[in-house]
Amino acid sequence: MTSLIPLGHDLWTVEGAPIRGAGGFDFPTRMCIARLTxxxxxxxxxxxxxxxxxSEIAGLGPVRHLVAPxxxxxxxxxxxxxxxxDARIYAAPGVAQKSPGVVVDEGLEPESPAIWADLFQQVIFDGNMITTEVVFFHHPSGTLIFTDLLQQMPSGWYKGWRATVARADLMTGDYPSVPRKFRIAFRNRRAMRAAIAKLRRLPVQKIVMAHGxxxxxxxxKVLDTAFAWAR
Structure with missing residues (x-):
């Protein structure tokens, strides 16, 4: 059975094994793969x-671009x-410092690199004390791709005190949400609202989250509700 889940227009997502984070919190993982022009x-x-x-990836084409958002x-x-x-590595600020054995070929900027500018638009959420996240919009499929900024853990994913903390942090719930810690960590509110406005102007048909x-x-509507707090 294939692990590649098609999203349409040469875009796929793949669910990975959970990883252990700080405080013993496990996180589900997910990545996306796109075939460029x-x-x-x-x-x-x-x-x-x-x-x-x-093996599955080999059937799609050669991997040439690795993105750390x-x-x-x-x-x-x-x-x-x-x-x-042979793949080039594109990374958000801070990745090079945390991955000393990896050579970052190009930093992610507000403008998409020419190689994928016809397919992707990228929006940078900086001014956050936790992390700077680059959100991608895949034009052909109308898919908006988040990493940590938007989350929705599966029902019952955490137990005991971790469930209480996750619920208070808005990591769990009936709808995707920006975790409370990320909301508080934004220090440049004007830049944050400008980035949200860019997302709202996009013709979003699907949303992918690394943790949801x-x-x-x-x-x-899900996107609008998730960022209603920022108004």
């Missing part, structure tokens, strides 16, 4: 690599760089 593959927030996944999602970057030495389910219905 030249046939090369773009890999967003790489998850743990294994032989089965490597914030400095919290770099754990498997070195493994992917070793497996795909794929949203395939009423995505624009």
């Amino acid at each position: 030249d046939g090369s593959l773009w890999v967003h927030s790489p998850i743990a690599l294994n032989a089965s996944l490597t 914030n400095d919290l999602h770099h754990r498997f970057l070195a493994d992917w760089a070793a497996a795909y030495p 389910p794929v949203v395939e219905t009423n995505a624009a």
Whole structure:
């Protein structure tokens, strides 16, 4: 059974194994893969690599672009760089410092690199004390791709005191939400609202989160509700 879940228009998502974070909090993982116009593959927030996944990817095309969208999602970057030495690494601020064995070829900027500018728009959420996150919008499929800024943990994912903390932090709930710690950590509120405004202008049809389910219905409304607190 394939682990690649098609999102349409040469875009796929893959669910990975949970990873252990600070305080013993486990997080579900998810990455995205896109085939660019030249046939090369773009890999967003790489998850743990294994032989089965490597085989499936080989059927899609050559991996040429590895994307670390914030400095919290770099754990498997070195493994992917070793497996795909011809791939260029694109990273958000802070990734290079946390991955000393990885050579970052290009920092992620407000403007998309020419190689994927026809397919992706990127919006940078900086001025956050936890991390700077780059959000991507895949034009052909109308898919908005988040990493940590938007989350929705599965029902019952945490137990005991961790469940209480996660609920208070807005990590769990009926709808995707910006965790409370990220809301508080924004120091440049004007830049934050400008970035949110850019997202709201996009024709969003789907939403993908590294830590949550794929949203395939009423995505624009889900996005608006998730950021209503920022008004």
